[in-house]
Amino acid sequence: MAAQETSQSAIFRHAFGNVLSFTVLLLIGVMAFSIRLFSVIKYESVIHEFDPYFNYRVTQFLTKSGVYDFWNWFDDRTWYPLGRVIGGTVYPGLTLTAGTLWRILNSINIPLSVETVCVFTAPVFSAFASWATYLLTKEIKGAGAGLTAAALLAMVPSYISRSVAGSYDNEAVAIFALIFTFYLYIKTLNTGSLFYATLNAIAYFYMVCSWGGYTFIINLIPMHVLLCIVTGRYSPRLYIAYAPLVVLGTLLAALVPVVGFNAVMTSEHFASFLVFIIIHVVALVYYIKGILTPQMFKVAVTLVVSVGMVLCFAVLAVLIALVASSPTKGWSGRSLSLLDPTYASKYIPIIASVSEHQPPTWPSYFMDINVLAFLVPAGIIACFLPLSDASSFAVLYIVTSVYFSGVMVRLMLVLAPAACIMSGIALSEAFDVFTRSIKFHLVGTTQNPQENAGDATKVTQNDVKSEKSEDTVKERSSRKSKKKDKENIEKPSLVSRVEKRLLVLPLETSVMAVFLVVLLGAFYVVHCVWAAAEAYSAPSIVLTSRSHDGLHVFDDFREAYAWLSHNTEVDDKVASWWDYGYQTTAMANRTVIVDNNTWNNTHIATVGTALSSPEKAAWDIFNSLDVKYVLVVFGGLVGYPSDDINKFLWMVRIGGGVFPHIKEPDYLRDGQYRIDSQATPTMLNCLMYKLSYYRFVETDGRGYDKVRNTEIGKKHFKLNHFEEVFTTHHWMVRIYKLKSPRNRIRGKTKRSKSQKSGTSKRSTRKKNPWQ
């Protein structure tokens, strides 16, 4: 009777728990979606930043022309005159996902536009990501930890920063794919089922389609397998979790055109192949150990070790020779800059110049993961009690992601799920202890029917726990077979009795502790909502500022692109610095010279050289590229700090990296970068200075630059080879047109002119390839 009652109450408790979990998960999904809507409420439903505009344009093309045209698309409106093979150089996951979503919604007669679907893809997938975190943490520790981790991930600011409504970038779906792949890997590891291994490979394929960060997965999982082998945790489940993933995963990765044969030829994947070989050797050794007697096994080991060593060394020597023959040891530039943080600044200035590739500052850790930063160590300790395969994976994940986040601020995003998992585990374990203590003190010893009569120490729930721990220890000892059976049976009753005393705290302490932990959670929530509303919701294509007479909106970028699309021919080429390439092609629909993809350093260096040269030289360069219009961004009138004059030194560096006649010290006075009267003549004559400050003195009479906080050096000058065609309302974007060459040269004849220029500056003429 008692047994039936307890089983019924157990079923009821199970059902109630399941319904509660489901409701909580639904609420977490809704919260994850709504916290990312601040930018839509404060500004409008618009696509943010630079990269999302490219993805939006690709999605537009996909929805208009279909999958086959998208797969084979050659884009001739960027990187003029080179063009870009979009089908082979873009990660298709995001665009295919949004395109499919749009197609499904339209087929059930919900007529959302492509832009709306693109804007809201990221919040929807962040809800999915929090559910995936619940599943992953449930596999590691349990349902309670899972719910906590899901709630933390829904709000963590570092993930919000890359997935607000409007941030239509690869990370929006890639983080969901990352967590889901890890969940399926751990699930396969825990159950040993080949079905989950198949699903794991398919989820890995989705991750490869979505983001270049898939190399993190294909290096982390082999590291974990190696860790398990080395710590003696090899089991057949490990083999089933890893080996099919490597084969299927490599094939699936090779299917994606961006990766192609890199899946077998670059060093990023070699770790997986190495561990693949190692796990086969280990599996063979365990198998032979299983079928031989111990002394025969010892003989086998001595024989094999001597022969195997020689073979191993030979293979290793060949491998090392192959790898060392390539200058980067087979790694790509981006991956090398992750392993050696100083690599990019020495060899590839373009990678070094991107602001999100800089190392993060200490405060940015607190800004981005807040309270989790000091819950993570508690979570790491909780993972060790007890240590399982899944929790060792979680520890490895957090350690590697902390290292990589320290190299590049952009990778704080990969740290966020790991931090949430660890903090979820820590909070859940802490709550377990506190609520158990409160229950123990309040409920007392009379309620529980499973009490052991005559037990000196007060028991209740702790007794059930100790019985369970006895069973598990006995099972483990039987699986180990043969030795030390009797000793193990004596031990658990002692161990569990010691454990019982440690797990209960005094009542006042537990109540205080619960209150404090809830307060900690409240601080976290307040910070996350503030960060989402104030810090990470700016669309950066529309700027606002508050002053005493209300809110000012700076919509200059869209004004400039609209002017371009209405007042220029369809085939006109526009040159600007690479930051604005994607936006120009997407919004103004004009061909650009360089854009944010930055795949061709020489082309970017050409544009950089042109902007750093005097007017005539720049006109020659732009004319050779068929450029009609030049676009510069200028923030001096309103105080917008990310304008081209502030980025100018990078243009000089990148240009000087390919064309040696551009030297950075020529633009600096005593090592300082200035644009006032003390600036160098090279600086005052270069195209960027002239295009930014042309007629600037007419605004306030003395040409005061609000960003650099000085008056400009050269105030009154004329442009001979360019003419100004458009300046936006706040002077933030200025568009110039190349003047056509003069029909006749006045005064001296052309021959004497070339003789004159031949005598002076002959050395620079030789080095400058454009004259």
Next chain:
Amino acid sequence: MGRSATTKDAHALFHSLRSAYAATPNHLKIIDLYILFAVATAVIQVAYMAIVGSFPFNSFLSGVLSCVGTAVLAVSLRIQVNKDNKEFKDLPPERAFADFVLCNLVLHLVIINFLG
């Protein structure tokens, strides 16, 4: 002296391996034969590539990886079906075979797509 001892040891080892392997049940031996066949096919393909050259590379990759893939999946099947493995004693062999078929289906779908 030492050399004859090692050769004697090698002989003894070989005999004990042979006798221990003969004791495995027949259905496991069939799976082992299939694994051997798959690996042998892969070796033949690699030898052919070494003679003739690796163009087109995607066909070579898909051919070799399909052999290696079926070998790996057959090993996984063998692990799950082997009655000596205590971790999988609750798993019915039909379920193990169904998973094996599903994974092979996905593998060969990818292979056919990548074969060119």
